Amino acid sequence: MEDKHMLMIPGPTPVPEKALLAMGKHPIGHRSGEFSEIMGKVTAGLKWLHQTQNDVLVLTASGTGAMEAGIINFLSPGDRVLVGCNGKFSERWAEVCQAYNLNVEKITAEWGKPLDPEAFQKRLSSDTNKEIKAVIVTHSETSTGVLNDLETINRYVKQHGQALIMVDAVTSLGCVNVPVDEWGLDVVASGSQKGYMIPPGLGFVSVSDRAWEAYKQAQCPRFYLDLGPYSKSAAKNSNPFTPPVNLIYALQVTLNMMQAEGLENIFARHQRLSAAARAGVEAMGLPLFAPSDCTSPATTAVAPATVEAEQIRSLVKKRFDIALAGGQNQLKGKIFRIGHLGFISDRDILATLSAIESALLALGHDSFQPGAGVAAAAKVLP
Template sequence: HCASSASGTGAMEAGIINFLSAGDRVLVGCNGKFGDRWAQLSAAFGLEVEKISAEWGQPLDPEQFREKLVGDTEKQIKAVIVTHSETSTGVLNDLETINRYVKDHGEALIIVDAVTSLGAVNLPIDSWGIDVVASGSQKGYMIPPGLGFVCVSPKAWEAYKTAKLPRFYFDLAAYRKTAAKNTNPFTPPVNLVIALQTALRMMKAEGLDSIFARHQRLMNATREAIKALSLPLFAPDQAASPAITAVAPVSVESEQIRSVMKKHFDIILAGGQDHLKGKIFRIGHLGFVSDRDILAAIGALEASLRELGYESMTPGAGIAAAARVFAQS
């Protein structure tokens, strides 16, 4: 494990450039802002990028990865880059299945953006044999942004030896070497390291299974509430991220909802990115979030919808649906 002063994007850059060389062929799963970002990043470093795309809001199709990987009899695919939880759309990709196909291929590394999945959903890195996992401090780890993590498998360290992309600040071997001496190659964000210690103690006390169950419960309560308010969910139930829920309202403006929520209730909902700007709003339920927070958000959402003249709901239906989920889990 290597930790650096960087955002999640910095951690992913480290996770990619340490194990590849210019011209290497990589498959990149693209079904949202972050998948697209890793394709751009890979191209910026001269990798030969092949996108496996799905519509934003839909999950990646593992079958498309399988076909490419099975067809690659000359083992030219050096890495498969997948965003586990696509924060821009609230979609959880089927990493387990995609990873199985990568393992069948045998040569390619699997590099995972786990920024909003690690600490929210089960990601058994070692037993699945994930080669590179990148994440950041401000999501499942509940502390401010600025600390990026990268977890590296023995197979990826082997690839490191021949990988030629230039690197210095993000040269993970330097972090590995100094970590063994309990120090860092470059000044770390010390306040975040200390905060992380507290966060990890909290996570240990709660227990991973309970943490995952809590995120599942928060997601279910949010989704049931949104359905009860007759608002369309952007991602399908079977590919819903336990980190964030995207909503695509039709008879009321997304940006107006965000504005009222912020002004009257001091609650910030994320908007859509790129072509989804103005079309969706997103409710985060990742990390330091409790049942109470969801009830506050849904309650404020109901009040905001009412203020905006939204008529397709029974007042209180959202809270009732969320409370039902909490009572059952």
């Protein structure tokens, strides 16, 4: 049926109708008093979501652009940085650092496994000359469905005393607790097409006072992604360049929705949906890719053994017009991923599991009782 497409991937995520309608309004001048008033409200909402009094700067960019800005504004060529690598996106940040001639040291874990905080502690504690300038961590590694232990890693960074903590929170902001001020996170990057519940196009960077001190000495080349002008403009509820006005309209709507739901309820909803998805998948006899004690509330990665992952994705899309995400890089064809991030409800999880069950039966994977997946998920949901 036309116009019944359903996104169950970890980004882009579904957009509420109110936000879509807001985007349909006529744009206004981005230097007007009316737009400045909107930006003031949006900035206040972003600080609420980040649980911070720091700058939260809005870029016309994807999450990758926000993360690149977060790296290059506070470091100089030759600076020594630790980058945690256990998936596609965390490895990307090492590549960004190398592109700007930073001295990159990787702390790695097998894809599908969490980073070991003790490996960071060992490397940081041995840095008696305080040469490490930053530690870069992906909180929610979307490519594998793993949630890294940011809180513990950050605690070791704080014990070091000099290094900045830089966080890819692209699929954790608006999904799981990221208390920026309480933890003292220096740079936190995220993107609009995830927990913010609007289309791609906006990137966000939270910047601490410690990071701004480092900015004064940083020598990496930058122009459009130079966060200094963004900070000066943000203080005036403006932007140094032309922003996507209609995306800002949508963002105002979804931030209001999130504030009405409340942070604790948002986090609890994502945990509940994740638990339901995992219970349903296991009841169908499908192995999970990430361990239960480090799973991301944003996505569930599944590693089917008796049926090809791409066959499942293809049949679910063809029969039900539900999009599931595939594996990336070396995991291509080996896993599929169910996104439950942002504007996702209990109904969406049950519908998706039902579609997967139907596809499995059609593909000859019949070693489970029909309806078992939906029944197991329903027991998790209230």
